[in-house]
Structures are given as C-alpha cells and as structure tokens.
Amino acid sequence: MTETMTPLPYRVTGRRIEAADTVTLALAPVGERIGPWTPGQFTMLYAFGVGEVPISISGGDGARIRHTVRDVGAVSHAVCGTPVGGVLGLRGPYGCGWDPDSAAGADLVLVAGGIGLAPLRPVLEHALARRERYGRVAVLVGARTPADLLYPREYPAWRAVGVQLLVTVDRADAGWGGHVGVVTTLLDQARFTPGNTVAFVCGPELMMRFTARALGDRGVPAGAVRVSLERNMRCGIALCGHCQLGPLLVCRDGPVAGYDLAGPLLAVKEL
C-alpha cells in the first residue's frame, strides 16, 4: 500500500436524500481516480476546510463511487450538504472487506442496523450478480422508524430475485404495517442452514453483539459471523494509531473482522 494522505478531487454527480439525516452521494473523479475497491472497504472523504471522515463504500460502477452518509458531526454535515456539482476529496480504498467470494456455496444472512445497510449493499449486489454461487440469501433490515429505512425503492428488485427480505422498525408510524422490534427478533423467520451459513452484520456495536449472539443460538459459529468495526480514524493507512481495538488496527486489519476475533474484544469495556 502506498502512503498518501492527499485526497483526489471527486465531483458530486448525484445526490439523494435517504432520510432526515442521511444522504447518498454519487461521486465521479475530476481527474485521477482511486484504485479498485471491494465490498466492505472504505474511503477517507474530505470536505474542504472542514476535515476528513472514513465512510464505507455503498456502491458504484467503473470510476463512480457511491457513499451513503449520515449527518452526525461537523465533517459528515458538510459532506451531506454538498450539492450536485460540488467537489469533495477522496482517498482509498482502505481496509479489508467482507470477502463474499470466500462464502461461495453457503447461505448468506445479511443483518443491517440503520446506516449499517450501506456497507452491506455491495455484498448483496455482488451475490445477486453471481446468484448461482450462493445458497439462500436472507437480508434482515432494522431502522429506527419507517422514514429511516435505507434504499426502500430497491426492495422490490431484491425480492424479485428470491432474496428473503425481512424489515423491522423500532417505532412504527401510522402507515406502518410491518414488524416492530429490534432486528434480532427477525432471525427466527430467516431461512438458512446454520452449519452452512456466512453472516454479514453491520450496525451499532451493541446490535452487532446481540445479533452475533442470536446467530450463535441458532447454531452459526462465531467464525462464520463477520462484523464491520468502527473506531476513530485519522489516516486510514495504519500510521496514526487512532483506530486500535486491542491487537487490531481497524483500518488495516478491519473494518471487517470475524466475530471469533472481534467478539471477545468488543466485550471488554472501553478497550
């Protein structure tokens, strides 16, 4: 990996408001482009004069990169507010991803909490483009409210190709007729063979821990559960020391890690 802290200019070519605090941006290189990426990798996204944040890649084709960003701080606020035509900086891609190829032959269970669906979307696209390589595919999606659900316009297409899509919200609204409750409560309905399943889990840390435990109760071993970790990052290239989680440099050894490794680390308070 070459060391560079210098972002490449990318222009916003598309912008979609996903929820009150979440925006998806389509980005195209102004000149030089970043290298090829795999599902689960992230970039460092720079807003001019404000700063840089690590954001998972949620899709793209060719030179175009798609990022779904939640407005939670100064930098993500500036990123979310960038209009079509505006220019952001990008460097990457960094980290090790979900590696869906290594799950060939298995049933796939994708479990997403909130914005956690964004880094999982490329796994689903990868699997659907190679449908014959995988067994059953179940996607379990949880959001705070129906208005917070990501990519709902894509749900019909997923279902049409045989994905078992289960959706739940923490709080229903007047128009909601679906499931209410945390995402782990959907697991009982999900169809998969526990001994031949790879689970991809992304969401808040607590949600990932409960999901991994529930998957364990269903018979999916921790080594077959992959989670995407999040820690403070400054460089993305294993030089700044910020993203340590015990032995892991999350930017280099993660963000995706097997739960057999990550579980015991996440269980230690303030590690």
Place this chain on the structure above:
Amino acid sequence: MSMAIEPLLLSTLAPLVAALREDGYRVVGPTVRDGAIVLDELESADALPYGWGVDVEPGGYRLRRRADGASFAHAASPRSWKSYLHPPREPLWTASRDGAGDLTVREPEEEPPRYAFLGVRACDLRAIAVLDRVLGTPGGRYARRRERVLIVAVNCTEPAATCFCAATGSGPAARDGFDLALTELAGPRYLAESGSERGDGLLSRLPGEPPGDTVVTEARAAVAAAAGRMGRSLPEGDLRELLAGARTAARWDDVSARCLTCGNCTMVCPTCFCTTVEDSTDLTGGTARRDERWDSCFDIDFSYLHGGPVRASAAARYRQWLSHKLGTWHDQFGESGCVGCGRCIVWCPAGIDITEEANALAEEATR
C-alpha cells in the same frame, strides 16, 4: 557489522563533527540547555555536554557535574530522535478552491534535511528500528527522511537508575543499524568502529591511532559491566500473553488513581508514533491546509467516536498505552514497542514506573 576498516582510537570528537558538517550533514547530538541534556543541532563538538551527568529517578531529573569530562555519561534525553524522524508537527498539503468549486491539492515539495545523529544509544537505535517498521512505508514521508540519516551510535557505559535496556534486549551495546559506533573511555578518548560503508569512509578521514587490544578489551568490559548495573527489569515470560490476559486486572484502577493522563510518557517515548490531523482555512475561505501533529492515547478525544470517547476512564487509557507498548505491538508490528530507555519513568510527573506496573500485572496474574 562491516569490519573492512580497523577501529580507531580518537582523542577528540572535533574532527568527526567537522567532517560530518563538511559532508553537508546537520549534526544533531546531546547538549546542555535549560537544565537538561537535550538533543539539538550542534555547530561543533564543543557543544557536547562534557563533564555533565544526570541523576534520575521516577518523576525526577537533575543535572550533575562530573569530574571526568565525559560527554556521553548521561541518561536518555527527554527529547528523542523521533523529533527529527517523525516531527511533532508537519504540513501534509494545501488545497485551493477556485470560483467553480474545483479543488487543487498540493503536497510540500522540499527535500528533507540530511541529519547526522551523534550519540545514539543502543536503546534509541532499537527505537529507530521500531519506528522504521511502523512508519517506514517505502517512498513515504518517514522513509524519505530516514534514508538521509547517518547514525553515530554510542555504546552505553553509564546506565541510569531508570534504565532497563538489558531486559528489553536493546542494549547496552550497539549491535547494528549504525554507521559508526563510539565507546567513551577515560580521558575522554573514544574507540570508534565502523558499521557501514559510509562509516568506513568517515573513519578513514579521521585522525587517530590504532587502539591496541588492551583498549578494545577495556571498552568491551565497560559496556558489559553496564548491563549488570541496571536497577529495573520487566517480568519474565510472554508479555503479549500477559497483557492480553490482563484486560480486566485490578491494577489498572490502582495505577489510574495515580496517573494524571498528561501524556508526558507518550511525548518522551522514542517509539510512540500516534498522530492526528488538523484542518484549517485562510480568511478568504479559498485555501485550506492539513497538518499532522503528534497525538497521545491519553488525550480524551483520541478515541472519540460519534458522541463520546471509547476510552473515557483514565484506567482504560493507561491500559491502552501499556498494553500497546508491551503487548499488542507484537500483534501489529511483530515486536515489542518498549526499548527500555526509561524516559517514561523519569518524565512522569507522578513517577509511575512502567516496569513496576508490568511486574504488578504479572504478580496479579499468578494470584
């Protein structure tokens, strides 16, 4: 070690410093300033701390006059060589935005300086080797600075009360990674030995005499004796395993009652490498810049993650520092991050001693 050139006995360091400066090196070495022996750029060998030693203890450092006129008979400086290899603050790039909103990003173009490090002890040689592995991405900023550096090591004959390089396997003898190695003898005189082709070239230009077997034996004995004069050591056994098993130890609460989380230990540590970045804009808003600066895992913001720090308590932050240094450094970089220089013990305002804490954790693990 290259042995193409025979060792030389020097009666003065003046020609060495002059030769290095003549070759275009900026010579950095120990000198007395503000009541301490610090590293700084030397105009000549006269700036070396002849006749100064130090008395150190946990949380304490005092200069002391020596009668022997020795120039390297003092403990590790509060400043380490990382200040030159991995500067405390460094500009990364500037970006300008034109009327159309397009960005142009420029990296600084100046060449790094050529430094000659004079007086690098075995502990600090090892620290430089550790930094090489952590930061030395080929073609990167650190590598470009590092490849220009010439190293004159000093075999240690005067370990301080806080030293434990024998326990970390770093010293007191300089084994490799230098161009020239000196051993200071009574007089003072200096046994100079080459460790590289550049060292050969340097040595061949210096006035001196063949040392003779007695002098070489005396020098080796003085260094060997130093190993036996260190008052501190680390626990025996696998420290990586010890610390991985000590994440919920009671000792973290004990030490956190003393730790001020000031971060001094991380600033003086010759291997602590963590950095953060700072973004700023000029008043017109048309130009932005990004700088890198040293950061410390003791800083409450270090682990900030949307809403708060992951490591809020002092116990968690001290655990991170010590566990990384002695334990998870092995997982990340294949070796220990501690070289036994003792700086963190001396410059801790609360006198917290990494060897005492590690031994207490080992003792707790046996209970």
